[in-house]
Amino acid sequence: MNPTDADAGAKSEAAPGSSVPAGPAHKGLRSGSVSLLGAVALGLSSVAPAYSIAVTLGLVTLAVGHLAPAALLVGFVPILLTAFAFRELNREMPDCGTTFVWTSRAFGGSTGWLAGGWVPQIATLIAMTALSQVGATYLLQVLGLQGLADNSTAVTVTALVLLGVTTVIARRGVQIAASVQYALLGLQLIALFGFGFAAFARHGAAAPSLAWLNPFAFGGVGPFAESVLLCLFIYWGWDALITVNEESRDADRVPGQAVLVSTFVLLGTYLFTAFAAISFAGTGSTGLGLGNADNATDILATLAPPVLGSALGTVAKLAVCVSAISALLTCLVSSPRGSLSMAAHGALPTAFTRIHPRHRTPAFGTVFFGGVAAALLVLLELVSARFLGDAILSIGLLIACYYGTTALACVWHFRKRLRESPRELLLKGVLPLLGGLMMLAAFARSAHDMIAPDYGSTSFHGIGGVFLLGIGSIVLGVPVMLVVRARFRRFFRDGRTAVAELTVTDPSETED
Numbered sequence: 001m002n003p004t005d006a007d008a009g010a011k012s013e014a015a016p017g018s019s020v021p022a023g024p025a026h027k028g029l030r031s032g033s034v035s036l037l038g039a040v041a042l043g044l045s046s047v048a049p050a051y052s053i054a055v056t057l058g059l060v061t062l063a064v065g066h067l068a069p070a071a072l073l074v075g076f077v078p079i080l081l082t083a084f085a086f087r088e089l090n091r092e093m094p095d096c097g098t099t100f101v102w103t104s105r106a107f108g109g110s111t112g113w114l115a116g117g118w119v120p121q122i123a124t125l126i127a128m129t130a131l132s133q134v135g136a137t138y139l140l141q142v143l144g145l146q147g148l149a150d151n152s153t154a155v156t157v158t159a160l161v162l163l164g165v166t167t168v169i170a171r172r173g174v175q176i177a178a179s180v181q182y183a184l185l186g187l188q189l190i191a192l193f194g195f196g197f198a199a200f201a202r203h204g205a206a207a208p209s210l211a212w213l214n215p216f217a218f219g220g221v222g223p224f225a226e227s228v229l230l231c232l233f234i235y236w237g238w239d240a241l242i243t244v245n246e247e248s249r250d251a252d253r254v255p256g257q258a259v260l261v262s263t264f265v266l267l268g269t270y271l272f273t274a275f276a277a278i279s280f281a282g283t284g285s286t287g288l289g290l291g292n293a294d295n296a297t298d299i300l301a302t303l304a305p306p307v308l309g310s311a312l313g314t315v316a317k318l319a320v321c322v323s324a325i326s327a328l329l330t331c332l333v334s335s336p337r338g339s340l341s342m343a344a345h346g347a348l349p350t351a352f353t354r355i356h357p358r359h360r361t362p363a364f365g366t367v368f369f370g371g372v373a374a375a376l377l378v379l380l381e382l383v384s385a386r387f388l389g390d391a392i393l394s395i396g397l398l399i400a401c402y403y404g405t406t407a408l409a410c411v412w413h414f415r416k417r418l419r420e421s422p423r424e425l426l427l428k429g430v431l432p433l434l435g436g437l438m439m440l441a442a443f444a445r446s447a448h449d450m451i452a453p454d455y456g457s458t459s460f461h462g463i464g465g466v467f468l469l470g471i472g473s474i475v476l477g478v479p480v481m482l483v484v485r486a487r488f489r490r491f492f493r494d495g496r497t498a499v500a501e502l503t504v505t506d507p508s509e510t511e512d
Contacts, residue, residue, distance in 0.1 A: 039258035040258045040261050040262050040265070041182055041185050042330050042333065042334075043237070043238040043239075043258055043259065043262035043330075044185055044238070044262050044265060044266065045184060045185050045326040045327060045329070045330045046237035046238065046327050046330035046331065046334065047234075047235065047236065047237040047238055047262075047266060047327065048131065048188075048237070048323040048324055048326060048327035049188055049189070049192065049266060049269055049270070049323060050188040050191060050192055050300070050319040050320050050322070050323035051131070051134060051320050051323035051324045051327065052233070052234045052235075052323075053192065053234065053269075053270055053273050053274075053299075053300075054298050054299055054300040054301070054320050054323075055134075055298060056230055056231070056233060056234045057273070057274055057277060057290065057299050058290055058295050058296030058298070058299045059230055059296050060072070060230050060231065061278070061283055061290040061291055061296075062290075062291060062293065062296055063230070064218055065283045065291065066209075066211075066212050066278055066283050067212060067214065067217055067218060068212070068274050068278065068283075068290070069212045069213050069271055069274045069275055069278070070212060070213050070214055070215050070217065070218070071218075071230070071231055072231055072234070072267070072270050072271055072274055073213055073215065073267070073271065074215050074231070075229075075230070075231025075232060075234070075235065076231070076235060076263070076266075076267050077438070078232070078403075078434075078435050078438035078439050078442065079232070079235045079238075079263060079403075079435075080263055080435075081407065081431045081432060081434050081435025081436075081438065082403045082404075082406065082407045082432070082435040082436070082439060083238070083259045083260060083263050084410075084427055084431045084432055084435070085406060085407040085409075085410035085411075085431075085432035085435060085436070086098075086239055086259050086406065087257075087259050087260065087427075088410055088414070088427055088428050088432070089102045089406070089409070089410050089413070090259075092413070092414075093105065095341055096337040096338065096340060096341045097116075097117075097337075097338055097340075097341025097342060097344075097345065098116075098239065098338065098341075099115075099116035099117070099120055099239075099338075099402055099405075099406045099409075100112055100113070100116040100117040100338060100341060100342055100345075100347075101116070101341060101345070102116065102406060102409050102410070102413070103115055103116035103405055103406060103409045104116060104345075104496065105409075105413060105496055106408075106409035106410075106412045106413045106496070107405075107409060107412065107496075108496055109347070109491050109492040109493075109494065109496075110481065110485075110492060111405070112347075113342070113347055113481055113484070113491075113492070114474075114477050114478070114481055115401060115402055115405040116402065116405065116406065116409075117338065117342050117347065118474075118477035118480065118481065119398050119401050119402040119473075119474060119477065120338065120398070120402045121335055121338060121339070122398060122473045122477070123395050123398035123399060123402070123473075124331050124334070124335050124369075125335075125369070125372060125373055125376055126376070126391050126392065126394070126395055126398075126473075127237075127327075127331060127392075127395055128163070128328055128331050128332075128369075128373040128376075128377075129373055129376050129377040129380060129391070130391070130392045131324045131325070131327050131328040131331070132159035132160070132162050132163050132324075132328055132373065132377060133155060133156070133159045133377065134320070134321075134324040135159065135162050135321055135324035135325040135328060136155045136156075136158035136159035136161075136162055137149050137155050138317055138318070138320050138321030138324065139158060139162075139321050139325075140154065140155065140158060141317055141321075142314060142317055142318050142321055152381065156377065156378065156381050159377060160374050160377070160378075162325060162328065163328070163370055163373055163374050163377070164370070164374075166325065166328050166329045166332050166370070167332055167366060167367060167369075167370030169329060169332075170329060170332035170333050170336070170361070170366050170370075171361055171363060171366040171367065172361070184322045184323075184325065184326035184329075185326060187318070187319055187322050188319050188322060188323050188326070189269065190319075191315060191316050191318075191319030192269055192272075192273050192319070193269075193272065194308070194312075195273070195276065195300070195303070195304060195307060195308060195316060196272050196273050196275075196276035196277075197276075198307050198308055199276040199277060199279060199280035199281075199303070199307050200276055200279060200280070202280055202307060205279045205280045206278075206279045206280075206282065207279070208275045208278075208279050212275065212278065229396050229400075229442055229445070229446050229449075230396075232396055232399050232400060232439075232442060233395060233396050233399065234270065235263065235266055236395070236399045237327065237330070238259060238262045238263055238266065239259070239403075277290060277299055277303060278290060280303065280307060281299075281303055288302060288303060288306065298320075300316050300317070300319075300320055301316075301317060301320075304316035304317070331369075331373075332366055332369060332370060335365070335369045336352075336361070336362035336365030336366040336368070336369055337362060337365075339352040339362070339365045339368075339369075340352055340353055340355075340362040340365055345491060346488055346490055346491040347484070347488055347491045347492075348484070348488070351364050352364060352365045352368070390456040390457055390458050390464075390465040390466045390469055391469050393450075393455075393456050393466045393470075394450075394466045394467075394469040394470035394473065395470075396442075396446050396470070397443060397446055397447060397450070397470030397471065397473075397474070398470060398473060398474070400439045400440065400442045400443035400446065401439075401440075401443055401474060403435075403436075403439045404435075404436045404437075404438075404439030404440040404442075404443060405436070406436075407432040407433070407435040407436030407439060408432070408433070408436040408440075410428060410432040410436075411428070411429055411432050411433045411436065414428040414429065415429075446470075447467065447470070447471060450464050450466045450467035450470060451463055451464055451467045452464050455467065
C-alpha cells in the first residue's frame with residue numbers, strides 16, 4: 001500500500017463513523033458496471049424464487065395448514081429488519097466483504113472472520129451442492145431423460161457440468177452474469193405468476209381469504225417457529241447483491257436500495273403463489289392437497305400439470321431448473337468477492353486477491369469456489385444421498401447465525417450516533433436490534449429442534465444429523481480460524497482496525 005492509501009486509512013480510523021476506504025480502485029474490480037436493476041436481478045436470482053417456493057411451500061403448509069401465507073409474512077419480518085442493517089452498514093462501509101468487514105469493524109477480527117466470513121461462505125458452499133443437483137435433475141427431466149434423472153451418477157455428472165459452466169460465466173464478469181440473470185429471472189417470474197393466474201382461474205378454486213394472513217391464529221409455538229424457520233430459507237440469498245457493491249453505480253446508495261426492492265418483490269411473489277396454490281389445491285392431506293406429504297417437497301411439479309396442462313407444466317419444471325442454475329451462478333459471483341475482501345484485508349492468502357486483467361473478476365477465487373463445491377457435492381453423494389438432504393436443512397442455522405450477528409453489528413457500530421435523530425435511532429438501532437434478536441432466537445430454537453434424532457434423515461448416537469452438520473460447520477470454523485490466525489497475526493491482532501485499510505491493492509494478473 002502506498003503512503004497515500006495508508007494516510008487515508010489512518011484518517012478513516014480517526015474519524016468516528018467514517019467509512020472503510022476500500023473501493024474498486026483498491027481491489028481491482030470494475031467500478032460502475034452494475035445498475036440498480038442488475039443488482040436487484042442478482043439478489044433475486046440468488047434466492048432462486050421458483051425453486052425456493054416449490055420446495056418450501058408444501059413443508060410450511062404441513063406445519064400450519066392454510067396459514068402458510070401468514071408464515072411467509074411473519075418470516076419476512078426478521079429478513080426486512082436485517083435488510084435495514086445491511087443497507088445502513090453498506091452506506092457506511094461499501095466493501096465487497098460485507099458481513100466480514102462489518103462484523104470485524106464492530107466486534108473484532110475473530111468474530112468477523114468466523115461469523116462474517118466462514119459461516120456465510122460455508123452456507124453458500126452447501127447451498128451450491130444442492131442447487132447444482134436440483135438444477136441437474138430438472139434439466140434431465142425437461143429434456144425427457146427421466147431414466148437419467150433417476151440415476152444418481154448421471155445427476156451428479158450433470159451437476160458437475162453445470163458447476164463448470166457457471167464458474168466460467170462468473171469468471172468472465174459480473175456484467176455477463178447480470179445479463180444472463182435477466183433472462184433466467186424473467187422466466188422464473190413469468191412461470192410463477194402464470195401458474196398463479198391460471199390457478200385462480202380454474203373452476204372450483206376457492207376464493208382467497210385474508211384470514212390466511214392472520215399471524216395470531218397459529219396453533220402453538222412449535223408449528224409457528226417451524227414454519228418461520230422454513231421461511232428464513234425461502235428468503236435467504238438476497239444479500240448476495242451487496243457483494244457487488246464496489247462494482248455498482250453509487251456504491252453507497254444503489255446496493256441498499258436493491259436490498260429493499262428485492263426483498264419486497266420476493267414477498268409479493270411468494271404470497272401470490274401461496275394464495276393461488278391454496279385456492280386451487282387446498283390444504284388436504286390427500287390427492288393434490290398441499291397437506292399431502294407426498295407433494296410437500298415440490299408443489300410446482302405436482303400442481304403445474306393440472307393447472308397449466310402437460311406442455312406448460314414442463315415450462316414450470318424448466319423454471320425451477322433455471323431458478324437453481326441462476327442461484328448457482330449468483331453464488332459464484334458473491335462468494336469469491338467475499339474471499340477477495342478477506343484476503344485484501346490480510347485475513348486469507350493473497351491468492352484470493354488475484355484479479356483477471358481483462359474481466360476484472362476474482363479469477364482464483366471463482367475457480368476455487370467452483371472446485372470446492374464440486375468436491376463437496378461428490379463427497380456428500382459418496383457418503384449418503386440422505387446426508388446431502390440433511391446438509392441442505394442445516395443451512396437454516398447458518399443463515400440465522402450470520403444474519404443475526406450482522407444486525408447486532410449494525411447496532412454496535414452506530415451506537416454513539418443513535419441519539420443524533422429519530423431516523424438514526426430507528427434505522428440503525430431499533431429495527432436492526434429487533435431483527436438480530438429474532439434471528440438469534442430462531443437460531444436457538446432451530447438448534448434445539450434439530451438435536452432430535454428424527455429431525456431430518458440421519459442421526460448419530462441419538463443426535464440429529466442436521467444438528468451435527470449445522471453446529472458442526474460452525475464449530476469446525478474455530479480450529480480453521482486458529483490455523484489461519486497463526487499465519488495472519490496482524491489481522492487478528494489489530495482487531496477492529498484491521499479492516500480500515502487494505503493489505504493488498506489491485507493485484508491484477510496476466511492470465512487469460
